[in-house]
Amino acid sequence: MTQGGPQARTRPQQAQARTRPQEAQARMWPQEPHARTGPQEVEPRSGTVLGLDLGGTSIKWVTLTDGQVTRKGRVPTPHSGVDDVLRALADVAAQVPEARAIGVAAAGALDPVAGRLLVVPNIAGEWSTRAVGPELADATGRPVNLANDARAFAYGQLRHGAAAGALDAIFVTLGTGIGGAIASDGQLRMGLARRGGEIGHMPIEPVDGRKCGCGSVGCLETIAGGRALAEMGADLVRTGAAPALAAAVGGQPEAVEPADVVRLAAVDPACARLVARAGHALGIALAGLTNALAPEVIVVGGGVAAGLPAFRPHLDEVMSRYTVLVETPRIVTAVDGFAGAVGAAAWAAEPPSGYPAPIQPSGH
Ligand SMILES: [Zn+2]
Known part of the structure; x- marks a missing residue:
């Protein structure tokens, strides 16, 4: 099972709406007793998170550190199946070892608890049968949260954009x-x-x-x-x-x-x-x-x-x-x-109130 222990799926105490990001993260990401160690975990408590916006044409990504975009880029979205899309997402994550958590925004319906994208318009593949969240968490060694792209956009704008405050x-x-x-x-x-x-x-x-x-x-x-x-x-x-x-x-x-x-x-x-x-x-x-x-x-x-x-x-x-x-x-x-990717990163930093905690890599 790839979702961690019960503790990992329990929503921690809700942070105040106006809490500074670092304080919120400290509460959201308590160090687990069996914390993963590995070459990718450069700074396990760093404030950097990765947002991936999975679109029909390209995968846009940003890193967010304390609410600021620090890096960004895009790669073409493969249309040769789910495996290749997951590999492309993991490849981006591999280039960003400093990110402690990953948010993925995608169009369509999804199940954030099981980490499944149920319907992905515009990207060919048998999505509904795949556990995208757990698979990506295992491939990257980092926690993954999935978000609908419109909501990710909104969350990014609420936290860091035109609706901040x-x-x-x-x-x-x-x-x-x-x-x-x-x-x-x-x-x-x-x-x-x-x-x-x-x-x-x-x-x-x-x-x-x-x-x-x-x-x-x-x-x-x-x-x-x-x-x-x-x-x-x-x-x-x-x-x-x-x-x-x-x-x-x-x-x-x-x-x-x-x-x-x-x-x-x-x-x-x-x-x-x-x-x-x-x-x-x-x-x-x-x-x-x-x-x-x-x-x-x-x-x-x-x-x-x-x-x-x-x-x-x-x-x-x-x-x-x-x-x-x-x-x-x-x-x-x-x-x-890149607004969707910023929102996905904000989601990774701290999911919105009432949203499930991220999916942890196996072995946690
Ligand atoms: Zn309609």
């Missing part, structure tokens, strides 16, 4: 799909069975909307997600409704990227309508969340977040119309491509 915040990841997370009282809230934060699946057009990958209809991400924008843009190219977009992609509908639709909204009325609709949908979702939660800040990240300025006039108009609060939240973008 905020007590109440909403996080949205605009990517191929739309993910999200909620912070309340300075803590990331996972919800029942740790499944909360699915902002992308808020019903916006539940009667006559597009079908969503989740099985529902008219979810936010079917209107404002990157895949949806690209698909609707492709339809415009096919029907000849967006000449500027068609010209930009050489008449190839499947070549449409969400960024094309956003960029050409300035000159192509059909693209402008898609962007307006997306901004409007985002506004409805965020106005509802704002009324319910009264956040100080809304942080928007993800691969499509750079297009947020095009959505903003529509989003802001809806927000101002439907928000009932006197004080409305700041909306900020976090477009650093």
Whole structure:
């Protein structure tokens, strides 16, 4: 068994939200009686942690020391099976012997207790049958924690990013799909069975909307997600409704990227309508969340977040119309491509409140 003794899986006493990182780590990582020794354990109590962001194109990684990014890099994600992906992750860890713990962020559903990635969109492999966390812990000799990528992004922003110091915040990841997370009282809230934060699946057009990958209809991400924008843009190219977009992609509908639709909204009325609709949908979702939660800040990240300025006039108009609060939240973008890796590293340093302790290497 690779998860250590019962003590290793018991959540230590929760650190205060504003505890300095070193103090928090000292409580989170008590020296175990049979501590592993080995060539990789250069500084077992060092403050350095490694965050790995497993994406469909690349594995981005950062080291975080006392909340500061000290090293970072990226390697291509293998598409030749789980073994090769695990090897690539372990190879990065081998280059960072000073890291005492590892956090892995990945898209999709996961089981943090068993250390399994249940569904990994965009990376081929039999993921659900593999104990990725324990295998990686054994391969690297270091504790491993798995996190959903949207939540990792949120946690990194809450601890070290645009929402640092905020007590109440909403996080949205605009990517191929739309993910999200909620912070309340300075803590990331996972919800029942740790499944909360699915902002992308808020019903916006539940009667006559597009079908969503989740099985529902008219979810936010079917209107404002990157895949949806690209698909609707492709339809415009096919029907000849967006000449500027068609010209930009050489008449190839499947070549449409969400960024094309956003960029050409300035000159192509059909693209402008898609962007307006997306901004409007985002506004409805965020106005509802704002009324319910009264956040100080809304942080928007993800691969499509750079297009947020095009959505903003529509989003802001809806927000101002439907928000009932006197004080409305700041909306900020976090477009650093390493934000997910930073969050994974923050997760490794100390998991969010209520989240399982990391998976220990065998023999502990
Ligand atoms: Zn959905």
